[in-house]
């Protein structure tokens with residue numbers, strides 16, 4: 165059986181180092197806001213060439229805290245609008261609506277699966293305060309045009325970088341392109357903790373201070389609470405694990421790229437539409453280094469293809485089966501219709517890809533896809 169993702173095997177590569185970190189933290193008797201977190205934040209900021217990295221409890225909190233901090237700083241207020249791709253994972257929207265801001269959904273580009281930057285301007289109103297770009301499946305969503313738009317309308321650009329750690333656009337890493345970025349270290353992400361964890365990166369001093377304060381009960385000084393904050397901290401043990409795994413992220417992403425390149429060049433079946441790694445202005449892109457969090461194909465009869473692959477011992481998943489605006493949780497958005505988003509959700513299938521996917525597995529997956537017919 166080729167598993168979609170084998171977390172046991174991925175982490176086994178680093179077992180000795182991870183166990184040492186666990187032992188160090190246990191022996192230290194210090195579990196929150198200590199030297200492991202401080203080290204990780206330093207390394208993470210350096211990796212992204214940004215001034216601030218702030219560890220938080222998870223990726224959703226990273227995004228929630230960015231917006232909450234902007235509200236406290238007077239940059240936006242309740243009822244303001246944030247532009248976000250209609251086909252993102254629901255967490256992007258939850259971060260917006262949790263702050264009583266309004267998510268304004270925009271269709272993706274059909275080729276990149278990322279927010280269609282050409283469609284943004286017509287959705288901008290006097291209430292628009294930010295664009296949340298989501299680097300979906302590991303591919304950066306960015307362009308000069310996006311930067312110009314943000315300048316023209318005085319909008320913040322927030323990166324949902326849960327899926328694209330280590331991706332590079334014109335020599336600049338994802339997570340350092342916008343005003344602030346949220347990261348998830350959910351175990352299945354490219355940089356996965358052994359539990360929940362997340363981070364924010366930014367070059368904005370005031371924003372960084374506010375996020376740190378909000379993540380710690382709204383308090384800079386113990387028992388002195390200036391803001392209604394949250395408890396959203398990155399545990400010492402997870403920070404230690406992440407420091408170990410951060411050393412290997414570029415090598416892991418390179419392994420993913422090797423599998424993706426083979427999928428792209430060797431899968432040849434008219435029933436299977438391959439992802440087209442491009443930038444959003446529809447140019448084939450050398451300057452947009454994908455990190456292939458997911459390798460997503462499209463096919464008309466998805467269930468048949470998934471069944472066929474399962475019968476041949478290849479596990480696949482769907483990212484994602486239902487668009488956020490069709491979820492019960494967003495009943496206020498249920499009436500909206502995004503045809504391309506709907507089509508994507510009906511047709512996508514994610515193939516196994518990870519840092520430990522072997523040549524033989526890739527070969528078998530390609531062979532099985534090429535002999536698929538229905």
Ligand SMILES: *Cc1c(COP(=O)(O)O)cnc(C)c1O
Pocket residue numbers: 222223224225252253255256298324326327347348349350360361362
């Ligand atoms: C995983 C993910 C999140 C949320 O991260 P958690 O750590 O699970 O809270 C947010 N946005 C996107 C696009 C994600 O893939």
